[in-house]
Amino acid sequence: MKIATWNVNSLNVRMPHLKQWLVEAQPDVVGLQETKLDDPRFPDADIAALGYRSVFCGQKTYNGVALLSRVPAGECVVAIPGFEDEQKRVIAATIDGVRVVNLYVVNGKAVGDPKYDYKLRWLAAVRDWLAEEIRAHPELVVLGDFNIAPDDRDVHDPAAWHGKILCSTPERDALRALLDLGLHDSFRLHQQEAGHFSWWDYRLGGLRRNLGLRIDLVLVSEALRARCAAAGIDREPRTWERPSDHAPAWVTLAR
DNA sequence: ATGGTGGGCGACCCA
Numbered sequence: 001m002k003i004a005t006w007n008v009n010s011l012n013v014r015m016p017h018l019k020q021w022l023v024e025a026q027p028d029v030v031g032l033q034e035t036k037l038d039d040p041r042f043p044d045a046d047i048a049a050l051g052y053r054s055v056f057c058g059q060k061t062y063n064g065v066a067l068l069s070r071v072p073a074g075e076c077v078v079a080i081p082g083f084e085d086e087q088k089r090v091i092a093a094t095i096d097g098v099r100v101v102n103l104y105v106v107n108g109k110a111v112g113d114p115k116y117d118y119k120l121r122w123l124a125a126v127r128d129w130l131a132e133e134i135r136a137h138p139e140l141v142v143l144g145d146f147n148i149a150p151d152d153r154d155v156h157d158p159a160a161w162h163g164k165i166l167c168s169t170p171e172r173d174a175l176r177a178l179l180d181l182g183l184h185d186s187f188r189l190h191q192q193e194a195g196h197f198s199w200w201d202y203r204l205g206g207l208r209r210n211l212g213l214r215i216d217l218v219l220v221s222e223a224l225r226a227r228c229a230a231a232g233i234d235r236e237p238r239t240w241e242r243p244s245d246h247a248p249a250w251v252t253l254a255r
Numbered sequence: 256a257t258g259g260t261g262g263g264c265g266a267c268c269c270a
Contacts, residue, residue, distance in 0.1 A: 009261075009262065009270080010261090010262055010263075012262090012263090013261095013262070013263095034262090034270085036262075036263070060263085060264090061262085061263055061264070061268085061269085062263090062268085062269070062270095107269080107270055109269085109270085115269095147270095201259085201260080201270090202259085202260040202261050202270090203258085203259040203260050203261085204258085204259055204260085205259090206259095206260090242261090245260090245261075245270080
């Protein structure tokens with residue numbers, strides 16, 4: 001079972017990319033972020049033609065998340081319980097017996113910005129929610145655009161990024177609090193090397209100069225850890241014409 | 256040099 005995450009930065013623009021990548025990568029489950037489509041505009045028929053069911057929770061212009069799956073998704077949840085939030089950033093469902101939570105974590109803009117405070121409050125609410133989810137569903141995958149680079153190996157220039165947005169200690173502590181629920185960064189179960197990234201800024205020739213961060217993660221619960229056979233990042237779609245600024249990240253779970 | 260590119264929308268906001 002191959003499970004992936006991809007921030008597509010507008011599903012309208014990126015449908016051709018998504019199609020090509022689905023054919024090539026053959027994932028069983030995909031969490032999408034930044035679809036930027038309200039629900040009536042979600043292209044579920046086009047995606048069904050590619051062999052995937054869709055559940056989705058979107059809004060116009062900003063945010064928007066979806067889960068695509070080969071088999072039907074059940075028990076779908078589209079908000080953090082008990083947390084007032086206008087922004088469509090979460091969708092969870094049970095697929096083939098695995099609970100999958102797809103997050104589009106708040107970017108935060110800059111340390112100290114009001115959006116940064118919202119990011120930390122949002123992550124605290126997610127932590128409380130996931131504590132309940134992992135209790136109810138021990139076989140849990142939490143994936144998405146976390147907008148946090150877990151440690152300095154995940155940053156092209158740790159000195160330049162030190163303390164900055166996506167790398168600050170409170171953000172990393174908030175991610176740590178999620179991992180402390182009993183989740184593992186699947187990529188680091190298989191790869192310890194620095195310099196593997198999932199996002200490159202459109203500006204400054206970010207991809208060409210490899211000015212990247214690894215902020216797109218697939219976390220697996222302890223109960224799934226032994227089944228986690230491989231993990232990786234598909235850099236290639238980032239090199240295609242008119243790409244998303246993010247690359248897909250994935251994990252395969254053995255039966 | 257506090258820049259730059261991209262998406263969506265509608266003449267700025269978000270990343």
